[in-house]
Every structure is written in C-alpha cells, then in structure tokens.
Amino acid sequence: MDTQPISSVTTNAPIDTxxxxxxxxxxxxxLIGQSATPGVAITGTLRLMSQMLGLNRGRVLLPSDEDGLLAIRYSYGLTDQERKRGLYSFEEGVxxxxxxxxxxxxxxxxxxxxxxxxxxxxxATLPEGIVSYLAVPIMEGNLTVGVLAAHRLRMRPRAINADLVILRILATFIAQIIKINTLIEERTSHLREENQELKVALEQQQNNHGILGESAAVKDALLQITRVADTPxxxxxxxxxxxxxxxxxxxxHLNSKRCDQPFLAINCAAIPEQLLESxxxxxxxxxxxxATATKPGKIELANGGTLFLDEIGDLNMELQSKLLRVLEGQVIQRVxxxxxxPVDVRIVTATHKNLQEAVNQGTFRLDLFYRLxxxxxxxxxxxxxxGDVRILARHFLLSANREYGRYTLFGxxxxxxxxxYNWPGNIRQLENVIKxxxxxAxxxxxxxxxxxxxxxxxxVINKHLEAGQAAVSNYPRAAEPAATTRITEPGLVAPVAASSRPYRWVREDEExxxxxxxxxxxGNKTRAAALLGMSARQFRYRLDKLELTNAP
Structure with missing residues (x-):
C-alpha cells in the first residue's frame, strides 16, 4: 500500500454522513464551548473520534517551543512513553x-x-491486519500550526474519505481552540509579567517610604527628605x-519624632481668603x-505634630505676617x-510658584521667604x-480596574x-488618563x-500648563549648586547661581x-535658546510673556 495525499485519494466510496x-x-x-482548558476540549474530541468513529490513538502534534520539533501535545489511547517518543522534525516521516x-x-x-x-x-502494539494512518494539517489561515493524526483499520465498511472529512472539520475546531488558548496565554503571560513588576515596585515602595518609583530623581528627593525629617x-x-x-x-512627618502626633494638611488656594484665617x-x-463657639484652627489641632501648608504662595500679605509670627514665636492668636x-507645631510648606519671583513682584514677604x-x-x-511612568501606570491601572470592576490590560x-509623553500635569494627570x-476600552x-x-x-489644557512649568523649572533646587541671594532694590531679590543657565526675570527690553x-x-527656538544661554523652556516662556509666540 502507498501513502496518498488528498489529491491522490480516488476512492469512490460514499461519504458517511x-x-x-x-x-x-x-x-x-x-466541548470547545464548555471546557475551561484546551486539554479537556481536545482530549475529549480525540476520545469521541476513537469511541464513535474508530479513529484510534488520535494525537495532536504541535511545534515545541524549546527545539521546534513536532511533539505530541494532546492524545487519546497513547501511553506516556509513546507520547514522549512522538518527536519529529519537519523532514521526518508522514x-x-x-x-x-x-x-x-x-x-x-x-x-x-x-x-x-x-x-x-x-x-506489535497495533492490531493484526491492515492498519491505516490518516494525518491532516491544523491550519490557521494559510499557516500550518500542527497535525491531527490517527490510526484506523483498513478493512472497514466506513470509507476513508468520510474519516478525512471529519478529521478536517475537527482540525478546524482544534485550530480555533489553539488560537484562543494562545491569545489567553499571551494575555495571561502579559498580566503575570505586569503583576510581577508591580509586586517588585510595591516592595520597592516599602523601601521608598510609600513612594512608587525607582528613578534617581525620586531617590534624591527622598534622601533629602529623610535627612532632615528628624530635625526642626x-x-x-x-x-x-x-x-x-x-x-x-x-x-x-512619619520619619520624624512627631510621627505619633497629628498630621494635618491644608491647601491655601482651595479655601476662600475670608475663611482661610479662621x-x-x-x-x-x-x-x-x-461664630457661636470657640473653634481651634488647624495650627492648634496639629499641636505636637506637623502642619502641611500647600500652595503657600497664595497667602495674602496679612496672613503671611501672622504665619511668620507662628514660625518665629510658636504662638498664635485666634480670630x-x-x-x-502657645503651639508646638512643625510647618512644612509647598508651592508650585516661584516665591523669589513673587518677592520681586511684591506679593510675598522677603522675611517669610527666608524663614521658609x-x-x-x-x-x-x-x-x-x-522609568517611573511604567511603574506608576501599572499601579494606576490596577487601582482603576478594582475601582470600576474591570479587567483591562495595556495593549x-x-x-x-x-x-x-511630556506629562505637564504629572502624576495626577497620568492617573486621570489611565482611569x-x-x-x-x-x-x-x-x-x-x-x-x-x-x-x-x-x-488645550497642556498649553496653559507649559508657562507654569517654565517658571517652576527655574526654581533653585537643593540638589544643584547652592545659589546666593542679593538684594537688587528694596524688597526685591534675585538669585545668582553657579549654573550655566541662571534664572533671569522677563524684561521688555529682551524682545x-x-x-x-x-x-x-x-526660527529654530531650541538653537536660539542655546545661543542666549537659556533652556528651550525658558526661551518659550519669554516669547509667551512678551507675546512673541507667533514670531518667525
């Protein structure tokens, strides 16, 4: 007997339907619709082939990830030893x-x-008599991804062509199972990798005092914070x-001796000016x-602990004066x-504004600036x-999935x-975008x-943020060479830094x-900035302030 591809199978036996x-x-x-794993569906299908059609020792062979050889991945009627022996190159055997x-x-x-x-x-394991072997490709489109094969007795009333028709149908089913499983494995593998990276990030977060991120810039800021945490x-x-x-x-606060005492925070820009003093x-x-009863303010409530004043640059001059008294004398007077x-409170302040510029503009007290x-x-x-965007993005994705009851992945x-991306809104913007x-999705x-x-x-929002970034990017950083401060006019202060791009106020005569x-x-703004010893952001900021953004 000879091996026949489909093109040479000429039997005229009727197809059994x-x-x-x-x-x-x-x-x-x-089985495909109900089975939780491809193994259950494919093995069940091979069992049906054997018990109902007499297609015995069915096997599905797929390329191995390790060596590329065809290996028996699923089978019915084969021993473990037989499955292990079933390895073929693409040049071997039928x-x-x-x-x-x-x-x-x-x-x-x-x-x-x-x-x-x-x-x-x-x-010797096969039955006596004439035994046939049928093999059909498992196709995904025009690509062969595996082989479905089985033995059968040659002398049976059922035509071989009928078996080939069923095998082709089942090979199509199996191709879909494999494709779906591959997609699931890719997604699951991707999710496992993300979860592992997030797990590592969360472990690092413990070492970083709860801050997600491994960049040198974050570590430097944390180092500075922890160095002075236990000082006044x-x-x-x-x-x-x-x-x-x-x-x-x-x-x-948590790394200071005040950690067991209150930590309170207040955003000075979020409270109407007439209510902020109270x-x-x-x-x-x-x-x-x-005012039907005496009410202590945030400074009193934080007694013994820490008060965080965000957007300190938005305080009016009167409140600046009162805050200076708190910092110098540790006393307050209620409205x-x-x-x-008397109070014992550590005040930590923050701002996204350049306080030196505010001093020069007369909107912030010079003595308070020095004190802060x-x-x-x-x-x-x-x-x-x-590198921190990737870590933070996965963290926010996990949080958003939990919050919204979703199961969403990054493509x-x-x-x-x-x-x-530039992220002008920083971490808050990143979290918002992912949500x-x-x-x-x-x-x-x-x-x-x-x-x-x-x-x-x-x-549109980002355009308005750029000017603010430009001003803040010029704020002297503790990690940079220390800057001295000189008085230019009464009440005005300007930094003289060792940097090659010192901070300079915008003047009309710069146009x-x-x-x-x-x-x-x-017209190349980046090269023009370098020509003047500025950063590109400083240069764009000046163009914007002087209304030269449309300049050629």
Missing part, C-alpha cells in the same frame, strides 16, 4: 511531511509504507502641580456672625482673640523620572507611548489610539534680543 459523524461534530463543538507541506496524507497500509517510522507506536528645620517643597508634595510631606488660626466665640496661644526657604527640596516632574506600545482609558484592551485620543483632548536670536537660527 450518518448520526455518528453528526454526534461527534456536535459534541466536539460543545507527520513531518504533512506539517511541512500543509497537505493531508493517507497511509493505506503502514506495513507497506517505507516512510512510516513506527516511532510513536510499535507495530523648616522644609519648603517646590515643584510643579501633581508631583506629590503632600505625600512627601507625610513621609517627612481655618488656620481658629476663632473665638462671637468673633463674627455665625477675635486677644491672648497668645531654609531647606528647599525640589520634587521632580514626571518627565524627569526615568502593545501603550506603555512606550506614555513614557514618551479614562479603562472606562473607554471596549474589549478590555487599552490601545495606543485610546491614549492618543485622550491626550488630544487634554492638549529685540529674542527676535535677533530667532533670525540668526532661522
């Missing part, structure tokens, strides 16, 4: 040729076929909005309409009161935290796109186009200089 065939197809479809060519094959008599190897099943020095946290100033102030200092009964109330700026710590913006290229992405997969769509919506630089560089 009886109840057994229909039952096998229906049961195989049911099975290898089916995998290589993508054509099905029929061995009418295994004893008469020179190319039949008897590698998996010894001839006044700390000023600077940096753009959304960089985590309150979280860093909590770390400062909120900070408290009030006496009858101090104003509605409507006449007696001093004893130990400034600059918190890095997200764009300067190399290919999403993390890379987010790492390349929105989770809500709009239709198939449980956040795509690059989803992220791009959200970022386009935020582009000609900026335009000349643009003309020399053909």
């Amino acid at each position: 009886g109840a057994a065939d229909l039952t096998v197809v229906q049961e195989a479809a049911r 099975t290898g040729k089916v995998m290589k060519t993508g054509q099905q094959a029929v061995v009418q008599d295994v004893d008469q076929e020179p190319g039949f190897l008897f590698r998996t099943v010894d001839r 020095v006044t700390v000023l946290l600077t940096g753009e909005s959304g960089t985590g100033k309150e979280r860093f102030s909590q770390i400062l 909120e900070l200092f408290g009030h006496e009964k009858g101090a104003f309409t509605g 409507g009161g006449t007696r001093d109330v 700026n004893v130990f400034p710590v600059h918190l890095p913006p997200l764009r300067e935290r190399d 290919r290229g999403v993390l890379e796109r987010m790492e390349s 929105r992405a989770v809500l709009i 239709l198939d449980g997969n956040i795509s690059v186009s989803d992220i791009e769509s959200i970022l386009r919506q935020e582009s 000609e200089q900026l335009l000349n630089a643009l003309q020399q560089t053909g």
Whole structure:
C-alpha cells in the first residue's frame, strides 16, 4: 500500500454522513464551548473520534517551543512513553511531511509504507491486519500550526474519505481552540509579567517610604527628605502641580519624632481668603456672625505634630505676617482673640510658584521667604523620572480596574507611548488618563489610539500648563549648586547661581534680543535658546510673556 495525499485519494466510496459523524461534530463543538482548558476540549474530541468513529490513538502534534520539533501535545489511547517518543522534525516521516507541506496524507497500509517510522507506536502494539494512518494539517489561515493524526483499520465498511472529512472539520475546531488558548496565554503571560513588576515596585515602595518609583530623581528627593525629617528645620517643597508634595510631606512627618502626633494638611488656594484665617488660626466665640463657639484652627489641632501648608504662595500679605509670627514665636492668636496661644507645631510648606519671583513682584514677604526657604527640596516632574511612568501606570491601572470592576490590560506600545509623553500635569494627570482609558476600552484592551485620543483632548489644557512649568523649572533646587541671594532694590531679590543657565526675570527690553536670536537660527527656538544661554523652556516662556509666540 502507498501513502496518498488528498489529491491522490480516488476512492469512490460514499461519504458517511450518518448520526455518528453528526454526534461527534456536535459534541466536539460543545466541548470547545464548555471546557475551561484546551486539554479537556481536545482530549475529549480525540476520545469521541476513537469511541464513535474508530479513529484510534488520535494525537495532536504541535511545534515545541524549546527545539521546534513536532511533539505530541494532546492524545487519546497513547501511553506516556509513546507520547514522549512522538518527536519529529519537519523532514521526518508522514507527520513531518504533512506539517511541512500543509497537505493531508493517507497511509493505506503502514506495513507497506517505507516512510512510516513506527516511532510513536510499535507495530506489535497495533492490531493484526491492515492498519491505516490518516494525518491532516491544523491550519490557521494559510499557516500550518500542527497535525491531527490517527490510526484506523483498513478493512472497514466506513470509507476513508468520510474519516478525512471529519478529521478536517475537527482540525478546524482544534485550530480555533489553539488560537484562543494562545491569545489567553499571551494575555495571561502579559498580566503575570505586569503583576510581577508591580509586586517588585510595591516592595520597592516599602523601601521608598510609600513612594512608587525607582528613578534617581525620586531617590534624591527622598534622601533629602529623610535627612532632615528628624530635625526642626523648616522644609519648603517646590515643584510643579501633581508631583506629590503632600505625600512627601507625610513621609517627612512619619520619619520624624512627631510621627505619633497629628498630621494635618491644608491647601491655601482651595479655601476662600475670608475663611482661610479662621481655618488656620481658629476663632473665638462671637468673633463674627455665625461664630457661636470657640473653634481651634488647624495650627492648634496639629499641636505636637506637623502642619502641611500647600500652595503657600497664595497667602495674602496679612496672613503671611501672622504665619511668620507662628514660625518665629510658636504662638498664635485666634480670630477675635486677644491672648497668645502657645503651639508646638512643625510647618512644612509647598508651592508650585516661584516665591523669589513673587518677592520681586511684591506679593510675598522677603522675611517669610527666608524663614521658609531654609531647606528647599525640589520634587521632580514626571518627565524627569526615568522609568517611573511604567511603574506608576501599572499601579494606576490596577487601582482603576478594582475601582470600576474591570479587567483591562495595556495593549502593545501603550506603555512606550506614555513614557514618551511630556506629562505637564504629572502624576495626577497620568492617573486621570489611565482611569479614562479603562472606562473607554471596549474589549478590555487599552490601545495606543485610546491614549492618543485622550491626550488630544487634554492638549488645550497642556498649553496653559507649559508657562507654569517654565517658571517652576527655574526654581533653585537643593540638589544643584547652592545659589546666593542679593538684594537688587528694596524688597526685591534675585538669585545668582553657579549654573550655566541662571534664572533671569522677563524684561521688555529682551524682545529685540529674542527676535535677533530667532533670525540668526532661522526660527529654530531650541538653537536660539542655546545661543542666549537659556533652556528651550525658558526661551518659550519669554516669547509667551512678551507675546512673541507667533514670531518667525
């Protein structure tokens, strides 16, 4: 007997389309729909082939991930030893040729076929008489991904062509099972990797006092915070909005001797000016309409502990004066009161504004500036935290999935796109973008186009943030060479830093200089900035302030 590919199978026997065939197809479809694993579905299908159609020792061979050889992944009627022996290259035996060519094959008599190897099943194990071997490719589109094969007795009433039809149908089912399982494995593997990275990040978070991130910029800020945490020095946290100033102030408190005492925070920009004094200092009964009882303020309530004042640059001059008294004398007077109330509170302040510029503009007291700026710590913006976007993004994705009851993953290229973005709104913006992405993802997969769509919506906001970033980026950082301070005019202060790009105020007489630089560089703003010894951001900030943004 000879081996016949489908093109040479010329038997005219009628194809059996009886109840057994229909039952096998229906049961195989049911197994695919109900089985939790591909092993259960495929092994169940091979069992049906054997018990109902007489296609025995069925096996599904797939390329091994390790060596690329065809290996028996699923089988019915084979021993463990036989399964282990069933390894083939794409050049070996009937099975290898089916995998290589993508054509099905029929061995009418295994004893008469020179190319039949008897590698998996010894001839002595097979029944007496003429035994046939059928093998069909498992196809995904035009790609052969495996082989479905089985033995059968040659002399049976059932035609071989009928078996080939059923095998082709079942091979299609199996191809779908494999494809679905591959997708699940890829997603699960991706999720496992993300969970492992997040687990490592969370472990590192413990070492970082609760801050997620491994960048040098974050570690430097943490090092400065922990160095002064247990001292009475006044700390000023600077940096753009959304960089985590309150979280860093909590770390400062938790690492100090005051950690067992209250930690209170107040955003000076979030409370109406007429209410802020009462909120900070408290009030006496009858101090104003509605003051029906004496109420301590945040400074008193934080006695023994730490008070964090965010957006300190928004305090009016009167409250600045009262805050200076607290810092110097550790006493307060409630609104409507006449007696001093002693307090023992550490005040930590933060701002996204440049207080030196505010001093020069006359909106911030010079003496208070000196009192607050004893130990400034600059918190890095997200764009300067190399590698932290990926860690934070996965953390926020996990949190959003829990909050919204979703099971959403990042698609290919999403993390890379987010790492390349500037993030003018910093950590707060990143969290917001991911929450929105989770809500709009239709198939449980956040795509690059989803992220791009959200970022386009935020582009208008980002333009307004750039000017603020430019001002803050010029704020002297504790990690940079120390700057001295000189008085230029009464009440005005300007830094003289060792940096090659010192801070300079925007002056109207700079307009000609900026335009000349643009003309020399053909309108290239980055080169023009370098020509003037500025950063590109400083240069753009000046163009914006002087209304030269449309300059050529």
